[in-house]
Amino acid sequence: MSISTESLLKLIEARRTCYLFNPKEQMPLTDEQIESCLQAAIWAPNHKLTQPWRFWVLGEQTQLELASVYAQLRADKRAEPGTENHLAIYNAAVDKFKAMPRVVLVGQVLAEDVVVRKEDYAACACAIQNLQLMAWQQGIGTQWSTGPILQAEQTYQAINQQADKVELIGALYMGHLRGDCSSQNAKRKPVAEVTEWLA
Numbered sequence: 001m002s003i004s005t006e007s008l009l010k011l012i013e014a015r016r017t018c019y020l021f022n023p024k025e026q027m028p029l030t031d032e033q034i035e036s037c038l039q040a041a042i043w044a045p046n047h048k049l050t051q052p053w054r055f056w057v058l059g060e061q062t063q064l065e066l067a068s069v070y071a072q073l074r075a076d077k078r079a080e081p082g083t084e085n086h087l088a089i090y091n092a093a094v095d096k097f098k099a100m101p102r103v104v105l106v107g108q109v110l111a112e113d114v115v116v117r118k119e120d121y122a123a124c125a126c127a128i129q130n131l132q133l134m135a136w137q138q139g140i141g142t143q144w145s146t147g148p149i150l151q152a153e154q155t156y157q158a159i160n161q162q163a164d165k166v167e168l169i170g171a172l173y174m175g176h177l178r179g180d181c182s183s184q185n186a187k188r189k190p191v192a193e194v195t196e197w198l199a
C-alpha cells in the first residue's frame, strides 16, 4: 500500500461538504473525473455483496428538467403560489440548480428483507463517502443532499425508476472547489469522548 497513514488521515480529515463551486463554464468536471469517483464508490463494503447502489449522472437535459422540479418544491415551501415572491424564489432556484457543475443521483435498490434493507443503506452511505473522498483528492467538492427532489415523482420519472424498487438517497452536487468550504463543520468530538476501551 503506497499511501501513508498520515496522508490517508489528512485526506479524510480535510474533506468538507461544499456549497460553492467554480462555474462549470470555466471549470467543468470531466466524465473521467466522475468515472473515477464512481470507481471508488463501487468498492464500498456491502454485506452479501448485494451492491445495492445505483448512480445517475445527470446530463444537461435532465439537469434542466430537474431544475424546475427543485425550484417548484423550493418556492412552494417558502412562498404562496402565484405571488411575486414565489416566482422570484422559483427563478433563483432554477438558476441555482442549473449552475451546479454536476449532479449525481444515488439510489438504493430496495431489498424485501428489512435487515438487508438497513445494511444496504449503510453500504450505499459507504459508497457515497468513497466517492466524496475520491472527489476531494482531485480538488472536487461534494454536497450530499437529501432534499425534497429525492421524493418527487417527477425525479423518478426523469430517471425512469419506480420508487418501490429503488429509493433515491442522495443528490450529490459536485464541482471544483471555490474558496474555503464551510470551516464551521471542520470539528469533531475527540475520539476519547466517543470511545470506551474495555478490559
Ligand SMILES: Cc1cc2nc3c(=O)[nH]c(=O)nc-3n(C[C@H](O)[C@H](O)[C@H](O)COP(=O)(O)O)c2cc1C
Residues within 6 Å of the ligand: 015, 016, 017, 018, 143, 144, 145, 146, 147, 185, 186
Ligand atoms: C445522510 C446524510 C444526509 C445529508 N443531507 C444533507 C442535506 O440535505 N443538505 C446538506 O446541505 N447537507 C447534507 N449532508 C451533509 C452534512 O450536513 C455534513 O456532512 C455535515 O454538516 C458535516 O460536514 P462535513 O461533511 O463538512 O464534515 C448530509 C449528510 C449525510 C451523511
